[in-house]
Amino acid sequence: SRQHQLYLTTGSKLYSSLGNVMLVITADTCGRHDTVGGACAAESNTTRYALDKYPMHSCRDNFLHAIAHDPVCERLGMSKRDIPANINFFMNVPVTEAGKLEFADGVSAPGKYVEMRAEMDVVVLISNCPQLNNPCNAYNPTPVRLLIWD
Ligand SMILES: [Zn+2]
Known part of the structure; x- marks a missing residue:
């Protein structure tokens, strides 16, 4: 990749398909993101x-639903x-x-967070994975909290 690293963490940049920096990770208390x-x-x-x-819910289904029904999209x-x-x-993959x-x-835990700074207007779709099959979360999806500020 452009950043010569497989995993994202503090300092990583998220690029658009046109090569523009969309977001910069400014803090990361977890350290592992796939x-x-x-x-x-x-x-x-x-x-x-x-x-x-x-028929179980999935992240792909959540993204498709948001793209089809969100007013901004x-x-x-x-x-x-x-x-x-x-x-x-x-x-952790x-x-x-x-x-x-x-x-x-x-390797995450309650209270761990990622902070990002948007470098341009962005549309963010989040799916807090709803499927119950993966043992990595002890078959128990937990809440996520999103904060946005200027
Ligand atoms: Zn998922």
């Missing part, structure tokens, strides 16, 4: 867990083609020596 695992989806939940998981004429590769903040991904127990 950039390659992608968002869970009905298809991946079926493959990873079981066929009967297909609608005003900007956004479609599913505008959903970029996501960042799994607070998710180590890459093995063989280049494979592992879904490991998280």
